[in-house]
Amino acid sequence: MTTSAAGPPTVETIAARAGVSIASVSRVLNGHGARPNTVRRVEQAAAELGYVPNGVARSLKGGRTRQLTFAMPDVGNPVYVSMVRQIQATAKPLGYRLLLHSTDAVAEDELDVVRSLADRTSDGLILVPIRVTGEHLDVMAAAARPVVVIGSLPDEAPVDSVRADSVSGTLLAMRHLLASGRRRTAFINGPADTVPGRNRSLGYRTALAEAGLEHDPALTVTTEFDISAGAAAMHRLLDAAPGIDSVFCANDQLALGAVHAAHDRGLRIPEDLAVAGMDNSELARASHPALTSVDLGSAERGRIAAEMLLSRLDGEDHDVRCETVAARLVVRGSTAYDQPDYDHDRDRASDPRAHPDPDPGRRRGAGSGTTATSASASVSAS
Amino acid sequence: MTTSAAGPPTVETIAARAGVSIASVSRVLNGHGARPNTVRRVEQAAAELGYVPNGVARSLKGGRTRQLTFAMPDVGNPVYVSMVRQIQATAKPLGYRLLLHSTDAVAEDELDVVRSLADRTSDGLILVPIRVTGEHLDVMAAAARPVVVIGSLPDEAPVDSVRADSVSGTLLAMRHLLASGRRRTAFINGPADTVPGRNRSLGYRTALAEAGLEHDPALTVTTEFDISAGAAAMHRLLDAAPGIDSVFCANDQLALGAVHAAHDRGLRIPEDLAVAGMDNSELARASHPALTSVDLGSAERGRIAAEMLLSRLDGEDHDVRCETVAARLVVRGSTAYDQPDYDHDRDRASDPRAHPDPDPGRRRGAGSGTTATSASASVSAS
DNA sequence: AACCGAACTGTAAACGTTTACAGTTCGCTC
DNA sequence: GAGCGAACTGTAAACGTTTACAGTTCGGTT
Numbered sequence: 001m002t003t004s005a006a007g008p009p010t011v012e013t014i015a016a017r018a019g020v021s022i023a024s025v026s027r028v029l030n031g032h033g034a035r036p037n038t039v040r041r042v043e044q045a046a047a048e049l050g051y052v053p054n055g056v057a058r059s060l061k062g063g064r065t066r067q068l069t070f071a072m073p074d075v076g077n078p079v080y081v082s083m084v085r086q087i088q089a090t091a092k093p094l095g096y097r098l099l100l101h102s103t104d105a106v107a108e109d110e111l112d113v114v115r116s117l118a119d120r121t122s123d124g125l126i127l128v129p130i131r132v133t134g135e136h137l138d139v140m141a142a143a144a145r146p147v148v149v150i151g152s153l154p155d156e157a158p159v160d161s162v163r164a165d166s167v168s169g170t171l172l173a174m175r176h177l178l179a180s181g182r183r184r185t186a187f188i189n190g191p192a193d194t195v196p197g198r199n200r201s202l203g204y205r206t207a208l209a210e211a212g213l214e215h216d217p218a219l220t221v222t223t224e225f226d227i228s229a230g231a232a233a234m235h236r237l238l239d240a241a242p243g244i245d246s247v248f249c250a251n252d253q254l255a256l257g258a259v260h261a262a263h264d265r266g267l268r269i270p271e272d273l274a275v276a277g278m279d280n281s282e283l284a285r286a287s288h289p290a291l292t293s294v295d296l297g298s299a300e301r302g303r304i305a306a307e308m309l310l311s312r313l314d315g316e317d318h319d320v321r322c323e324t325v326a327a328r329l330v331v332r333g334s335t336a337y338d339q340p341d342y343d344h345d346r347d348r349a350s351d352p353r354a355h356p357d358p359d360p361g362r363r364r365g366a367g368s369g370t371t372a373t374s375a376s377a378s379v380s381a382s
Numbered sequence: 383m384t385t386s387a388a389g390p391p392t393v394e395t396i397a398a399r400a401g402v403s404i405a406s407v408s409r410v411l412n413g414h415g416a417r418p419n420t421v422r423r424v425e426q427a428a429a430e431l432g433y434v435p436n437g438v439a440r441s442l443k444g445g446r447t448r449q450l451t452f453a454m455p456d457v458g459n460p461v462y463v464s465m466v467r468q469i470q471a472t473a474k475p476l477g478y479r480l481l482l483h484s485t486d487a488v489a490e491d492e493l494d495v496v497r498s499l500a501d502r503t504s505d506g507l508i509l510v511p512i513r514v515t516g517e518h519l520d521v522m523a524a525a526a527r528p529v530v531v532i533g534s535l536p537d538e539a540p541v542d543s544v545r546a547d548s549v550s551g552t553l554l555a556m557r558h559l560l561a562s563g564r565r566r567t568a569f570i571n572g573p574a575d576t577v578p579g580r581n582r583s584l585g586y587r588t589a590l591a592e593a594g595l596e597h598d599p600a601l602t603v604t605t606e607f608d609i610s611a612g613a614a615a616m617h618r619l620l621d622a623a624p625g626i627d628s629v630f631c632a633n634d635q636l637a638l639g640a641v642h643a644a645h646d647r648g649l650r651i652p653e654d655l656a657v658a659g660m661d662n663s664e665l666a667r668a669s670h671p672a673l674t675s676v677d678l679g680s681a682e683r684g685r686i687a688a689e690m691l692l693s694r695l696d697g698e699d700h701d702v703r704c705e706t707v708a709a710r711l712v713v714r715g716s717t718a719y720d721q722p723d724y725d726h727d728r729d730r731a732s733d734p735r736a737h738p739d740p741d742p743g744r745r746r747g748a749g750s751g752t753t754a755t756s757a758s759a760s761v762s763a764s
Numbered sequence: 765a766a767c768c769g770a771a772c773t774g775t776a777a778a779c780g781t782t783t784a785c786a787g788t789t790c791g792c793t794c
Numbered sequence: 795g796a797g798c799g800a801a802c803t804g805t806a807a808a809c810g811t812t813t814a815c816a817g818t819t820c821g822g823t824t
Contacts, residue, residue, distance in 0.1 A: 008500065008526065010780055021804045026782055035790095035802060052500035052526075056447060057780035059438045060809050067481075075467045085457045088484055097503075099449075100482045102470055118390065118434035120810095121479075144390065144434075227668055256668045263670055286609055286638045286665050288645055392810055403774045408812055417772060417819095439810035442779050502780095 009049040018045040029053065064123050067097045068309065071113045072128040072150075073105040078281040080128065083150065083302030087126060090306035096123075105130045111139050118144040124309045126150060126302075131194060132157075146312035148305045152195040153322070160308045160321045164296040166196045166278075169327030170203025173248050173276045173294050176329055178211045180336065182246035182274055186219040188233045188258060190250040197222075200250055200278075219244070223254070230257020231264075238265060246274040246335070252283045255291055259334070274335040280328075289333030297325035391431040400427040411435065446505050449479045450691065453495045454510040454532075455487040460663040462510065465532065465684030469508060472688035478505070487512045493521050500526040506691045508532060508684075513576060514539075528694035530687045534577040535704070542690045542703045546678040548578045548660075551709030552585025555630050555658045555676050558711055560593045562718065564628035564656055568601040570615045570640060572632040579604075582632055582660075601626070605636070612639020613646075620647060628656035628717070634665045637673055641716070656717040662710075671715030679707035 011022040011029075018025065018041040028034050028042040045051075059065040068091050072080040088098050099122055103109040110129050114136075117125055124146045129136055132153060140147050140159045149161040177185050187204045191197050201220075208215050218241045221233040230253060237244055238261070249255035255277030259269060267273045269289055277284055280295035304323055311318075393404040393411075400407065400423040410416050410424040427433075441447045450473050454462040470480050481504055485491040492511050496518075499507055506528040511518055514535060522529050522541045531543040559567050569586045573579050583602075590597050600623045603615040612635060619626055620643070631637035637659030641651060649655045651671055659666055662677035686705055693700075 008502075011782095012780080022781085023783075023804060023806095024802090027803090030782080032783095033802080038803080050500075052498070054442075054780050055501035055503040056438060056441045057809090058782080060436075060442050060779090060811090061781045061783090063809075065438060075470060076463055081458055081463060084482070085484070088457060088482065092484075098482050100466070100470065100480050102467070102474075116434070118432075119437035120390075121437040253668070256670075260670055283665065283668050286635070287669055288638075288642055393812095394810080404811085405774060405776095405813075406772085409773090412812080414813095415772080420773080436810050439779090440812080442781090442809090443811045443813090445779075 008054075009046075009051045010054070013049060014042060014045045014051055017049065018042045059120075063120075064313075065121060066095055067099050067122045068306075069099040069101055069113065069117075069122040069125045071101040071103055071110065071125065073103055073130050075100065075102045078283075079279055079296075079298045082299040083128070083305075086299045086302035087306040090303050091310065094310060096310075103130070107131065107133065107136075111135060114139045114143050114147060117147070120144070124148070124313055126305045126309055146309055148309045148312075150301050150305050158320055160312070162301045162304045162308070162323050162325060164196070164298075164301060165324050165327045166199040166296060167203040167206070169278060169294040169296055169329075170200045170248065171207050172327055172329040173278070173292070174204060174207030175210070176292070176331065177246045177248065177274055177276060177335060178207065178213075180274065183213065184219070184241075184243050184245050186237045186241070186244045186247040187221070188230060188237075188247060188249040188254050189220065189222045190225045190254070192222045197250070204248065216241070225251050225253055227253045227257040227260070230254035231261040232257070234258040234261035235264075238262075244273065246276075248276050248278075250278055252277040252279050252281045252291060252293055255293070255334075256283060256287055259287065259291070270333065270335050276335055280330050284330070284332065287334075292332045292335040293330055295328040295330055297328065300325050390436075391428075391433045392436070395431060396424060396427045396433055399431065400424045441502075445502075446695075447503060448477055449481050449504045450688075451481040451483055451495065451499075451504040451507045453483040453485055453492065453507065455485055455512050457482065457484045460665075461661055461678075461680045464681040465510070465687070468681045468684035469688040472685050473692065476692060478692075485512070489513065489515065489518075493517060496521045496525050496529060499529070502526070505695055506530070508687045508691055528691055530691045530694075532683050532687050540702055542694070544683045544686045544690065544705050544707060546578070546680075546683060547706050547709045548581040548678060549585040549588070551660065551676040551678055551711075552582045552630065553589050554709055554711040555660070555674070556586060556589030557592070558674070558713065559628045559630065559656055559658060559717060560589065560595075562656065565595065566601070566623075566626050566628070568619045568623070568626045568629040569603070570612060570619075570629060570631045570636050571602060571604045572607045572636070574604045579632070586630065598623070607633050607635055609635045609639040609642070612636035613643040614639070616640035616643035617646075620644075626655070629658070631657065631659045634659040634661050634663045634673060634675055637675070637716075638665060638669055641669065641673070652715065652717050658717055662712050666712070666714065669716075674714045674717040675712055677710040677712055679710065682707050 011025045014025045015022045020038055020042060024034060024038055025042050028039050029046065034042070068087070070084060070087055072083070074080060084098070084100070091098060101113055103113065107130060110127065113127065114125065122145065125143070126148050128150045132149075132151065137154070137157050137159070140149070147159055149159055150163075151161065152163045153159060153161045174185065189197060189200055192201060204220070205215050219237065221237060223229040223233050230249060233254070234247065234257060237247070247258050249258055255275050258275050262269055262273045262275070269275055275291065277291050277293040278296065279298070280293040284291035284293040304325065308321060393407045396407045397404045402420055402424060406416060406420055407424050410421050411428065416424070450469070452466060452469055454465070456462060466480070466482070473480060483495055485495065489512060492509065495509065496507065504527065507525070508530050510532045514531075514533065519536070519539050519541070522531070529541055531541055532545075533543065534545045535541060535543045556567065571579060571582055574583060586602070587597050601619065603619060605611040605615050612631060615636070616629065616639060619629070629640050631640055637657050640657050644651055644655045644657070651657055657673065659673050659675040660678065661680070662675040666673035666675040686707065690703060690705075
């Protein structure tokens with residue numbers, strides 16, 4: 001027994017005060033049964049001392065920290081923000097804390113996060129890689145803790161994953177544009193050397209083929225994900241390929257850039273030019289006219305990833321799982337004449353299992369006047 | 383010496399393999415000096431085994447976890463997102479991880495976060511309280527680890543804090559509107575029973591008084607922070623008080639709602655109605671016309687809070703500090719005829735000490751055509 | 765060749781828990 | 795009132811590190 005020095009109370013302090021052994025203290029505090037008299041004295045001593053168990057010591061003994069790590073390229077990106085929200089909402093009720101890691105889209109940093117699981121500081125990882133290399137697969141396969149990837153992985157990869165369906169998403173948007181009579185639809189894509197970039201391109205060409213339209217390479221521009229990049233791209237398109245009546249953009253920022261450019265030239269939206277974006281971020285709802293956008297289910301992907309990880313941590317030793325989240329088209333004023341100027345739809349409102357809204361004043365009637373179309377989800381286990 | 387069973391390698395495993403004691407292993411690994419021969423053997427053994435030190439054991443021994451906690455009301459709010467980014471950017475180079483906690487604006491949850499510092503799981507806390515009660519002050523004063531508050535605290539509070547200057551911010555926006563010849567400026571405020579709510583109201587009335595204008599209560603509406611709430615409020619104002627030529631809104635969402643409402647009625651912006659918002663979020667840049675907005679320096683508040691906390695953790699035992707971050711007005715097309723339709727200014731671009739941009743393609747020429755005015759910052763130590 | 769101090773190394777304790785095991789108490793039954 | 799399980803309690807070890815202390819080695823001096 002140490003002298004009752006300064007420092008916060010420990011089981012030892014309580015044991016001394018209650019006149020029992022530290023084992024009894026631990027047992028009472030964890031509800032493992034003791035004589036009523038013992039329980040009373042320990043609980044009283046603990047309460048008087050304001051005892052709080054040392055989580056670090058507990059983690060060392062128990063081998064679990066009750067911490068999860070979420071690593072993504074950029075904290076600021078609204079897509080990842082909604083993932084964070086859902087992961088948090090899923091993990092918190094089970095007593096897990098969330099550790100945030102921004103990789104700044106540096107591949108080496110991603111690898112480091114996976115490797116650092118070996119330091120036992122976190123019980124599991126949800127990773128959004130910018131691009132998946134062979135080294136990624138090797139390192140993840142050897143990870144000291146369960147890893148779930150949000151993104152596309154090769155079929156044989158031994159890692160759980162959740163992916164978006166950007167092919168279907170693009171198809172939904174393109175079909176919508178073409179169904180409303182547009183015949184010359186441009187395409188502003190993000191970097192093409194990524195899986196989503198290639199998938200969107202595929203969706204675009206597929207939709208054109210479906211409609212019996214020819215694919216004109218001059219109608220496609222590849223650029224950065226950026227408002228000003230979107231504006232520049234739109235200007236370029238309008239200069240080089242006159243007669244464009246609609247444009248699909250790989251994210252909402254690009255789409256808003258396109259809207260700006262169109263306005264600069266005196267084009268009316270949607271009358272002269274229909275614009276559709278992707279991600280269904282808050283920007284889409286806020287802009288004027290409100291932006292038609294493809295929702296790739298980032299919130300749901302976050303929730304599913306969290307559930308996958310938690311089930312692994314529960315010790316369930318099932319096969320590798322890979323789930324695909326359906327895309328959903330949210331039609332607003334930028335492509336349709338009869339859509340309202342703004343709507344009250346929030347992306348988490350689309351998720352029945354979502355976190356309860358902390359601030360009821362912020363959500364009103366859900367999506368009145370907003371049309372949503374879902375692509376069929378394909379769920380496969382390999 | 384235990385049998386070399388499964389499980390990840392520990393100092394013991396390495397010691398056995400290198401033929402030295404665990405103390406030597408620890409010393410070599412921490413660079414505390416050893417004979418070249420010992421160093422070589424330990425390092426080789428560690429490398430061969432792929433040893434990674436157990437961070438939990440380390441934390442238990444050292445009494446520090448190298449983890450910081452950031453607790454705020456809502457992960458999704460862009461204001462907090464930019465704080466997260468800066469806190470992360472400041473703490474990561476010093477080897478600190480960031481634990482995220484969303485309080486969902488529940489006061490009891492805020493108190494729990496502070497109390498849970500006693501579990502030794504985090505080295506310090508940055509808290510954004512929704513409202514500060516006496517109990518908050520008591521609990522923070524008794525906290526087991528340093529706490530920094532982002533928000534306004536009573537003068538005598540024994541806690542470091544960083545606050546925004548919403549009075550000056552409101553004044554900047556109002557002076558700008560009045561200086562451009564507007565004479566009937568409405569005010570859409572958020573909830574009035576908070577410190578920022580009262581401060582904005584004060585700034586509004588002060589600006590009117592400065593300009594020798596009478597304060598007309600019919601021109602002020604108090605509502606929730608919400609796009610649709612902003613639209614509803616604007617409609618109400620235009621119905622009840624005709625002749626309004628400008629409006630200042632307590633955040634960008636409200637302002638965009640006002641823009642929508644004005645468009646619905648065929649009003650031109652800025653010709654018929656000038657609109658200014660607050661927070662200078664991405665929404666302000668993205669909207670059309672781009673929105674004049676007051677930047678309350680959320681990124682900088684995050685950075686300063688992180689620095690304050692880190693200096694406490696460095697053992698510096700200075701007096702309680704309270705810093706106020708200056709407000710800055712960013713003028714864009716929604717109030718000025720000659721402003722560009724959009725600009726490339728990003729809020730972190732305004733911060734010279736900010737995190738380097740991970741994606742150079744996203745930032746172009748900084749703020750060309752955008753006028754920024756700073757309120758003088760007052761920095762005080764109590 | 766013995767000696768000395770510096771430099772290194774090993775043993776063991778400590779951080780605060782949880783828990784196996786052995787020892788104790790207790791309420792019953794006969 | 796002795797005997798018997800069941801229920802409780804205490805001792806001690808374990809989780810994986812770091813580090814004070816004492817013991818060892820080493821080179822260089824005299």
